[in-house]
Amino acid sequence: MTPPPVDAPAGVEALPLPGASTLQRARRPGIHGRGARLALIGPAFVACIxxxxxxNFATNIAGGSKYGYMLLWVLLGANLMAMLIQNLSAKIGIATGKNLPELCRAHFPRPVTWGLWVQAELIAMATDLAEFVGAAIALNLLFNIPLLPSGLITAVAAFGILGLQSRGYRRFELAIIGFLAVILLGFLYDTLRIGFDAGEAAKGFVPHFDGSDSILLATGILGATVMPHVIYLHSALTQNRVQATDDVERRLLLRFNRIDVSIAMTLAGIINMSMLIIAASLFFGNGPDVDTIEKAHAGFKELVGPSAAVAFALALLASGFASSSVGTYAGQVVMQGFIARAVPLAVRRAVTMTPALIVLAIGVDPSKALVISQVVLSFGIPFALVPLVLLTRRKDIMGALVNRRLTTVVAGFVAAIISALNLFLLIDTFGLI
Structure with a gap:
C-alpha cells in the first residue's frame, strides 16, 4: 500500500513518494536492489545542476583562458568536497526526517538562526544573478533577444519547470536530468571537436597558483562548484522521500544515496573540467584573455565552427533554465526552515531576481557580474557547511547515522580550507597585505 504524499516545506508543492514498498523490494531475493536504486536516484541530480x-561557465572559461590547465586541480578538489558535502546533507535528511534549516532553527539560538537566514537570502540573490544572467546571455546568443527580456523569459521558464512538481517529484527530477544531459552532451561534443593535450592537462592537477588573480579565480571556481543553497536543499529532497522504519532501512537508503551522489557529482565534475579544458585549449596563449561568455561563444564560432558555438549556447541555456528553478526551490526551503515562514512563490522570485534584472537593465558587463557573484557564493559556503558538520556529528540528532570521527575531521578541514581561502581573498582585495 502506497502512503500519501508527505508534507513538503511550506510554499513548496508536496512531492509524492515512491512508496514504502521501495525498500522492501530492494531486500527481496532476485531483485538485488536494482529497482530501488532507480526509484531512489534523483535528489543528487537536482542538487548537481x-x-x-x-x-561555472564564467569562472571556468576565465580560468582556462587566462591560466590554461593550471586550475584543474581546484576543480577536482572542489568536486571531491561537493561529494562529501552533498552526502552529509542528504544523510541528515534521511536520519532525522528534517532538513538542515529546520534543524538549525531547532538546535541553535534564535539570533544565530536569523543571522543564518539573512546571509542565506543574500546568497540566494547572488545565485539568481548567475542563473538569470547566464540564461539571458544564452538567449541573446541563440536568438538575438535583448538581455532584459531574456531575463524575464528565464523567470517564466523557471516557474514552468517548478510547476512539474504538482504532477509528482519524478517529472521535476526527469526534467532536471534532461537539462543536465543537454549540458553534458554539449560539452562532450565541443571537447571532441577541439581536442586537447592530455599531457599538459595532467600537469593542471598539481596544486599551484600564479599570483593573487589566480586565487581570485580559484575562489570563484570554488564558489561556483560548492553551492551553499543546495547544501540546504539536498536535505529537504531526502528528508521524507521514503519513510524508513528502522536503522537498517535508513542505512539502506544512505547506501543508495551515496550511489546517487557519486554518479551525479561525477557528471558535474566532468562537465566543469570540460569547460576549463576547452577554454585552455582554444584560448590560452592565443591573444587577449577570453574573459566573457560572449567572447567564448565568438571564439567557438571562429575557431571551431558554428555547430560548436550552438552547442555551447544550448548548454548555457539549459544550465540557466534548470538552475533558476532549483534555486527557487532552495529559497523556499531556506525561508520555511530557518524562520518557519513562507511567501508566495511569485513574490519570492520577484525579490531575489531583482538584482539580476537590474544588472541586465543598466548594462553592467554580465560575464564580470557572473564571476563576482561566484566569489560572493564562496563566502556563503562556511555558513552552510559549519552547521552541517556540527549537527551531523551529534548522536542525539543523527542516531545510528552519526558521523564517524574521520568524516567529521575531514568535513571540518574542508570548512577550514574554504574559510582560509576566502579570508586571504578578502585581505588581498582590500590591500591589507
Whole structure:
C-alpha cells in the first residue's frame, strides 16, 4: 500500500513518494536492489545542476583562458568536497526526517538562526544573478533577444519547470536530468571537436597558483562548484522521500544515496573540467584573455565552427533554465526552515531576481557580474557547511547515522580550507597585505 504524499516545506508543492514498498523490494531475493536504486536516484541530480550553473561557465572559461590547465586541480578538489558535502546533507535528511534549516532553527539560538537566514537570502540573490544572467546571455546568443527580456523569459521558464512538481517529484527530477544531459552532451561534443593535450592537462592537477588573480579565480571556481543553497536543499529532497522504519532501512537508503551522489557529482565534475579544458585549449596563449561568455561563444564560432558555438549556447541555456528553478526551490526551503515562514512563490522570485534584472537593465558587463557573484557564493559556503558538520556529528540528532570521527575531521578541514581561502581573498582585495 502506497502512503500519501508527505508534507513538503511550506510554499513548496508536496512531492509524492515512491512508496514504502521501495525498500522492501530492494531486500527481496532476485531483485538485488536494482529497482530501488532507480526509484531512489534523483535528489543528487537536482542538487548537481547547481554545480554546473552559468557561474561555472564564467569562472571556468576565465580560468582556462587566462591560466590554461593550471586550475584543474581546484576543480577536482572542489568536486571531491561537493561529494562529501552533498552526502552529509542528504544523510541528515534521511536520519532525522528534517532538513538542515529546520534543524538549525531547532538546535541553535534564535539570533544565530536569523543571522543564518539573512546571509542565506543574500546568497540566494547572488545565485539568481548567475542563473538569470547566464540564461539571458544564452538567449541573446541563440536568438538575438535583448538581455532584459531574456531575463524575464528565464523567470517564466523557471516557474514552468517548478510547476512539474504538482504532477509528482519524478517529472521535476526527469526534467532536471534532461537539462543536465543537454549540458553534458554539449560539452562532450565541443571537447571532441577541439581536442586537447592530455599531457599538459595532467600537469593542471598539481596544486599551484600564479599570483593573487589566480586565487581570485580559484575562489570563484570554488564558489561556483560548492553551492551553499543546495547544501540546504539536498536535505529537504531526502528528508521524507521514503519513510524508513528502522536503522537498517535508513542505512539502506544512505547506501543508495551515496550511489546517487557519486554518479551525479561525477557528471558535474566532468562537465566543469570540460569547460576549463576547452577554454585552455582554444584560448590560452592565443591573444587577449577570453574573459566573457560572449567572447567564448565568438571564439567557438571562429575557431571551431558554428555547430560548436550552438552547442555551447544550448548548454548555457539549459544550465540557466534548470538552475533558476532549483534555486527557487532552495529559497523556499531556506525561508520555511530557518524562520518557519513562507511567501508566495511569485513574490519570492520577484525579490531575489531583482538584482539580476537590474544588472541586465543598466548594462553592467554580465560575464564580470557572473564571476563576482561566484566569489560572493564562496563566502556563503562556511555558513552552510559549519552547521552541517556540527549537527551531523551529534548522536542525539543523527542516531545510528552519526558521523564517524574521520568524516567529521575531514568535513571540518574542508570548512577550514574554504574559510582560509576566502579570508586571504578578502585581505588581498582590500590591500591589507
Amino acid at each position: 547547481a554545480y554546473v550553473d552559468p557561474g
